[in-house]
Amino acid sequence: MHFGHHFIDLSQPQVMGILNVTPDSFSDGGQHASVQQAVNHALQMIEDGATFIDIGGESTRPGAPEVTLQEELDRTIPVVEAVAANSDCVISIDTSKPRVMTEAVKAGAGLINDVRALQEPGALEAARDANVPVCLMHMQGQPRTMQNNPIYHDIVGEVIQFLMTRAKACEDAGISGDKILFDPGYGFGKSLEHNYALVKHLPQLMALGYPVLVGMSRKSMIGNLLDRKVDERLAGSLCLATIVAQMGAQIIRVHDVKETADALNIVKMLNTVK
Ligand code: 7PJ
Numbered sequence: 001m002h003f004g005h006h007f008i009d010l011s012q013p014q015v016m017g018i019l020n021v022t023p024d025s026f027s028d029g030g031q032h033a034s035v036q037q038a039v040n041h042a043l044q045m046i047e048d049g050a051t052f053i054d055i056g057g058e059s060t061r062p063g064a065p066e067v068t069l070q071e072e073l074d075r076t077i078p079v080v081e082a083v084a085a086n087s088d089c090v091i092s093i094d095t096s097k098p099r100v101m102t103e104a105v106k107a108g109a110g111l112i113n114d115v116r117a118l119q120e121p122g123a124l125e126a127a128r129d130a131n132v133p134v135c136l137m138h139m140q141g142q143p144r145t146m147q148n149n150p151i152y153h154d155i156v157g158e159v160i161q162f163l164m165t166r167a168k169a170c171e172d173a174g175i176s177g178d179k180i181l182f183d184p185g186y187g188f189g190k191s192l193e194h195n196y197a198l199v200k201h202l203p204q205l206m207a208l209g210y211p212v213l214v215g216m217s218r219k220s221m222i223g224n225l226l227d228r229k230v231d232e233r234l235a236g237s238l239c240l241a242t243i244v245a246q247m248g249a250q251i252i253r254v255h256d257v258k259e260t261a262d263a264l265n266i267v268k269m270l271n272t273v274k
Contacts, residue, residue: 084108
């Protein structure tokens with residue numbers, strides 16, 4: 001699949017490293033220091049085996065405050081520019097705001113990753129004009145309140161229905177089907193059982209024919225099941241990454257790139273050995 005000027009072979013699972021550029025993710029050193037810190041982190045993740053670097057300036061954790069357009073531009077664009085200038089990875093911009101999509105792609109991003117699946121006004125048009133692939137993610141509700149008693153009649157069917165509807169909206173807006181990825185949105189308005197049903201039945205989502213991106217790294221679906229704090233979720237994260245890679249998921253979005261790359265290299269070996 002083409003991501004801007006990069007071609008990435010999605011027949012083997014790829015690692016996407018998470019680069020948060022929210023203020024709480026940096027020690028206080030001002031704008032330049034934080035950009036340099038972000039670039040160093042990105043370069044380390046690339047060395048560790050990341051093909052994609054996902055840059056996000058809006059925290060979508062349950063209860064996180066909203067961020068203004070200017071703030072999000074100020075956080076993300078200098079980092080996109082600096083990572084693009086210093087590396088050869090595919091930069092993904094994690095945003096729902098059309099202006100951020102446009103500016104990030106101008107600055108070198110090759111993928112738009114939108115947890116709101118291009119539902120914000122102007123987002124479909126911005127993504128079409130940016131002419132890079134888009135990852136459409138399922139979410140029930142809004143980040144602030146999405147974990148308050150999420151309800152589904154048929155979790156897998158409803159997620160599939162939503163993503164197919166958004167893919168149709170994309171194609172109607174002029175975004176071709178070969179530029180679309182799907183993501184079931186683990187942790188976004190889902191109970192523990194909903195999340196694990198979406199792991200178990202991921203092959204149903206894969207069968208729709210769009211490449212699948214998944215993000216489960218360090219999430220509550222691990223912490224709540226195993227009673228582990230955020231910094232104790234590596235084993236659970238690797239287990240889930242391995243399971244979905246074995247099912248054929250194409251892109252795995254993680255914090256712990258080196259460890260995940262090891263796990264995925266074992267899956268790749270099993271995919272290739274005679
Ligand atoms: C996801 C994401 C995810 C995609 C976040 C966190 C929350 N984008 N952005 N999929 N999660 N596509 O990493 O804990 O699961 S932010």
